[in-house]
Amino acid sequence: MASKKIVLHFPHRLVNQPIVYKLVKDYDLQFNILKAYVTPQEEGLMILELTGEDINFNKGIEYLTSCGVKIQPLSQDVIRNEIKCTDCGVCVPICPTGALVVDPITRKVNFYDNKCIACELCVKACPTRAMEVRF
Amino acid sequence: MKTIKEINEKIKKGEVVVVTAEEIIDLVDKKGAKKVAQEVDVVTTGTFGPMCSSGAYFNIGHSKPRIKLGGGICKLNDVPVYTGFAAVDFYLGATAIPDDDPRNKVFPGEFKYGGGHVIQEIVGGKDVRLEATAYGTDCYPRKKLETLINIKDLNEAVLFNIRNCYQNYNVAVNLSDKIIYTYMGVLKPKLGNANYCSAGQLSPLLKDPYYKTIGIGTKIFLGGGIGYVAWQGTQHNPAVKRKDNGVPGAPAGTLAVIGDLKQMKPEWLLGTSMLGYGATLTIGIGVPIPILDEEIVKYAAIRDERLFTQVVDYSQAYPQMVPGSLGEVNYAQLKSGEITVQGKEVATGNLSSYSKAREIAEELKSWIKKGDFLLTEAVKALPGAESGYTFKPLRERLK
Numbered sequence: 001m002a003s004k005k006i007v008l009h010f011p012h013r014l015v016n017q018p019i020v021y022k023l024v025k026d027y028d029l030q031f032n033i034l035k036a037y038v039t040p041q042e043e044g045l046m047i048l049e050l051t052g053e054d055i056n057f058n059k060g061i062e063y064l065t066s067c068g069v070k071i072q073p074l075s076q077d078v079i080r081n082e083i084k085c086t087d088c089g090v091c092v093p094i095c096p097t098g099a100l101v102v103d104p105i106t107r108k109v110n111f112y113d114n115k116c117i118a119c120e121l122c123v124k125a126c127p128t129r130a131m132e133v134r135f
Numbered sequence: 136m137k138t139i140k141e142i143n144e145k146i147k148k149g150e151v152v153v154v155t156a157e158e159i160i161d162l163v164d165k166k167g168a169k170k171v172a173q174e175v176d177v178v179t180t181g182t183f184g185p186m187c188s189s190g191a192y193f194n195i196g197h198s199k200p201r202i203k204l205g206g207g208i209c210k211l212n213d214v215p216v217y218t219g220f221a222a223v224d225f226y227l228g229a230t231a232i233p234d235d236d237p238r239n240k241v242f243p244g245e246f247k248y249g250g251g252h253v254i255q256e257i258v259g260g261k262d263v264r265l266e267a268t269a270y271g272t273d274c275y276p277r278k279k280l281e282t283l284i285n286i287k288d289l290n291e292a293v294l295f296n297i298r299n300c301y302q303n304y305n306v307a308v309n310l311s312d313k314i315i316y317t318y319m320g321v322l323k324p325k326l327g328n329a330n331y332c333s334a335g336q337l338s339p340l341l342k343d344p345y346y347k348t349i350g351i352g353t354k355i356f357l358g359g360g361i362g363y364v365a366w367q368g369t370q371h372n373p374a375v376k377r378k379d380n381g382v383p384g385a386p387a388g389t390l391a392v393i394g395d396l397k398q399m400k401p402e403w404l405l406g407t408s409m410l411g412y413g414a415t416l417t418i419g420i421g422v423p424i425p426i427l428d429e430e431i432v433k434y435a436a437i438r439d440e441r442l443f444t445q446v447v448d449y450s451q452a453y454p455q456m457v458p459g460s461l462g463e464v465n466y467a468q469l470k471s472g473e474i475t476v477q478g479k480e481v482a483t484g485n486l487s488s489y490s491k492a493r494e495i496a497e498e499l500k501s502w503i504k505k506g507d508f509l510l511t512e513a514v515k516a517l518p519g520a521e522s523g524y525t526f527k528p529l530r531e532r533l534k
């Protein structure tokens with residue numbers, strides 16, 4: 001089994017194509033969309049967690065590449081150093097994916113790393129530098 | 136109704152009733168201020184946020200032969216300290232940074248290490264490297280000193296912050312079309328986010344808006360240990376316009392605080408880096424409010440919904456000293472995660488940790504309940520709303 005987070009860049013002409021659907025149907029892959037949007041230049045950007053048998057996984061990637069989708073591994077991870085985090089919450093409106101959320105009762109800041117796309121925006125914005133990049 | 140002396144007797148006997156500034160709110164809703172004033176003796180407050188006008192002074196003891204740091208240059212882990220005192224005293228400011236820090240040359244500067252970080256390491260019991268040069272005198276001949284120092288060996292290590300604990304603070308937004316980096320955090324363009332910095336209903340001076348109990352000499356929780364209010368803080372501004380409930384609707388009073396660094400804890404004194412702005416220190420402070428009468432209860436029980444502050448543009452209005460507000464919001468709105476500014480929904484972020492403020496109020500409550508912490512009578516009141524004390528801008532002049 002392979003399971004990876006990958007970043008897909010769709011050129012404008014592919015934005016309306018059912019490409020992800022084919023990954024499921026033809027290659028039996030499961031996916032979890034972590035983030036998707038169309039940039040002002042009309043390039044599609046999607047971050048997927050893709051899971052499936054190794055052989056299918058590789059074929060699926062080959063298929064995407066052949067369509068003209070640029071693939072980037074989401075190789076680095078952003079983690080939170082719990083000792084350094086003060087739960088202030090100033091990172092919350094900075095995060096584009098809602099991976100950092102204030103719990104309304106405890107007022108602590110929850111970090112959902114499955115939603116994190118490692119954009120690093122929070123890393124330097126955190127006053128105690130609790131968000132760390134791990135390669 | 137009650138005196139501090141009577142409350143202290145109860146503390147000693149283990150009979151004191153203490154609640155936090157959050158707990159008192161529902162209690163007053165349920166039972167009414169009159170009853171609560173009889174039943175409760177102390178309300179504890181707390182706040183935990185970056186406070187730049189902070190620092191510590193030290194006396195390191197005399198070397199053999201002697202050196203006079205006064206008038207010389209001295210650094211702790213490369214961070215310069217102020218030496219304009221006698222031979223071996225100096226003051227380390229929270230925002231000091233090493234001479235070779237790139238600052239904002241590569242914008243926005245990261246300010247990874249500064250005075251606040253050195254203070255955190257010192258409090259944490261780590262050795263720090265002292266390097267000093269002096270001009271040498273007959274009585275203090277030595278010109279160079281290089282040594283490790285540790286807090287346990289120092290004669291004095293005293294946290295002395297000239298402005299902490301702001302009574303209320305602005306909400307910062309950015310109206311311009313480029314990202315800005317401020318002491319209120321990273322502000323995204325076109326009202327991309329709104330940052331605030333207060334514990335709201337837990338914040339010390341918001342719960343004693345007229346400084347009826349908090350004054351010079353008040354004993355407090357400071358950096359995980361015990362401290363005292365030394366004076367009003369710099370920029371103390373009690374004359375700010377107040378709401379009907381008496382609470383200032385904008386930044387107002389401040390406190391200068393002091394305490395022995397040796398009994399403080401590194402969890403409550405955190406080196407902090409504000410991107411594009413500078414280094415500073417995040418500090419935990421908790422102030423007990425003795426419930427002497429019903430009026431004090433009423434103030435202490437004001438909830439977030441009734442504590443208001445101003446939204447200020449940090450791209451133009453703040454740097455250019457242009458007065459004015461983009462609107463007034465309350466802390467319940469701020470805490471909901473979204474406020475409306477100029478018709479736009481804007482996501483909010485707090486620089487000040489509410490959950491840590493709550494921890495501080497709980498910690499102080501447990502100290503008082505255990506009998507470890509007696510209350511003090513203020514020896515002098517802070518300048519109040521009618522005192523005529525103001526916060527003036529600089530008038531620049533060359534003669």
Ligand code: SF4
Nearest residue numbers: 085086088089091126
């Ligand atoms: S900004 Fe940093 S310290 Fe504050 S909640 Fe986010 S990760 Fe924690």
Ligand code: SF4
Nearest residue numbers: 095116117119120122
């Ligand atoms: S790196 Fe930070 S800002 Fe970016 S998605 Fe992850 S948590 Fe959010």
